[in-house]
Amino acid sequence: MNAATAAATAAGFTPIPFADAAVLVPIQIGMMAKVATIYDIPMQRATVASLAATTVTTQAGRAAATGLLKLIPGVGTIAGGAITGGVAGTITFAVGTAWHRVCIGMAEGKYETVSGTLDSETIQRVFNQEVSAIMRSRGFGSRK
Numbered sequence: 001m002n003a004a005t006a007a008a009t010a011a012g013f014t015p016i017p018f019a020d021a022a023v024l025v026p027i028q029i030g031m032m033a034k035v036a037t038i039y040d041i042p043m044q045r046a047t048v049a050s051l052a053a054t055t056v057t058t059q060a061g062r063a064a065a066t067g068l069l070k071l072i073p074g075v076g077t078i079a080g081g082a083i084t085g086g087v088a089g090t091i092t093f094a095v096g097t098a099w100h101r102v103c104i105g106m107a108e109g110k111y112e113t114v115s116g117t118l119d120s121e122t123i124q125r126v127f128n129q130e131v132s133a134i135m136r137s138r139g140f141g142s143r144k
Contacts (some may be wrong), residue, residue, distance in 0.1 A: 003031075024088055031092070032099045032138070039107040049106060090138050091131075098130030101131050 036046030102123055105111055111119045116136060139144075 012132055024092065028092055028095050031096050035096065035099050035103055038104040041106055044120055045106070046103075049102065049118055049120065050110075067117075077123060089141065090135065094131045094134035095136070098127050101130050102127050 032050045033043070033046060036043070036050070041049075102111075105126065106118070106123070111123050113119050
């Protein structure tokens with residue numbers, strides 16, 4: 001997770017508006033795949049679960065807000081890069097930590113239906129709750 005967080009932070013500092021969003025999702029998916037292998041979760045199951053859990057809309061919203069800031073020459077580029085880098089690193093850390101917790105649950109069989117298939121709705125809900133809690137604990141979002 002540390003390598004992926006560092007890579008995402010570096011990608012966020014890219015001075016090209018919106019370029020980092022295209023790089024962050026593969027970094028996060030790769031990180032999620034590596035975490036799944038730690039828990040010996042077969043890639044087919046991990047792929048289904050990660051697709052259910054991935055929060056691409058969070059990345060798109062963040063990219064839109066900070067990408068617009070990067071359009072301002074000089075200060076906008078520097079400030080946009082600093083903001084985007086920090087947010088990208090934090091989101092990637094949150095995604096990795098939440099995915100780690102979901103993988104523990106998958107390894108324990110918590111998210112299987114009676115037929116043995118994965119309950120992707122539950123995985124997505126748990127994953128999103130974990131990401132939100134981690135982001136709030138780091139000062140992002142409202143504290144409800």
